[in-house]
Amino acid sequence: MNTNFLLRFISSLLLGPLVIFLVYIENIFFYLLFLIVIILTVYEILKLKVKNIKIFILFLLIIFTSSTLQIYNLNNGKYLIIFILLLTWLSDIGGYVFGKFIGGKKIKIISPNKTYSGFLGSILFVQSFGFYAKSLNLSFINEKILNFYFLLICTLVVILGDMLFSYFKRRCDIKDFSNFLPGHGGFLDRIDGLILLTIFIYIVTLWIL
DSSP states (O other): OOHHHHHHHHHHHHHHHHHHHHHHTOTHHHHHHHHHHHHHHHHHHHTOSOHHHHHHHHHHHHHHHHHHHHHHTSTTHHHHHHHHHHHHHHHHHHHHHHHHHTOOOBOTTTOTTOBHHHHHHHHHHHHHHHHHHHHTTOTTSOGGGGOHHHHHHHHHHHHHHHHHHHHHHHHHTOSOSOSSBTTTBSHHHHHHHHHHHHHHHHHHHHHHO
16 A cells, blocks of 8 residues: 555545535535635646636636535535535546556546546446435435436546546646645545536526425
């Protein structure tokens, strides 16, 4: 087990529950957390050397910020935010675990670091969570979003976000956006898939919720 993986594992165990707790207790704590993340993310963006990429990510961040606040202020919005966070994290964890420990052939046409096993891991982790959540009959989670195909699309959106921001890093000739989060890199390295998924789910909420 290398040092980077250990740091990633420990920081995830500490930060994940803390973030969910702050979202759950609502109001000032959530807004303060969100403000800190946005400020640090903007700092990471402003450091980028490629102007076009800098502008595009700022544009995405504005839409993400608006989408997050709109979702949070829906009925049961905090639960939907937690749901989005869990989907993103599970997709990332599934891809990382399967890619790291199973490995196998890389999907070079998509990304030099993505493997078919990692792609499968993302799908399996998210679908397993959806199956479990559906079995609990949670009243605050709309069953339409636990549909197999919807969760599959969500997983693909998260992966797309990861690939998009990986492309941006290659264009800017950097490994990570910063080193704010031990084992993870910067905030943009962690919320890349979250940005696209939040925007996607907000659009979906306008239609089905």
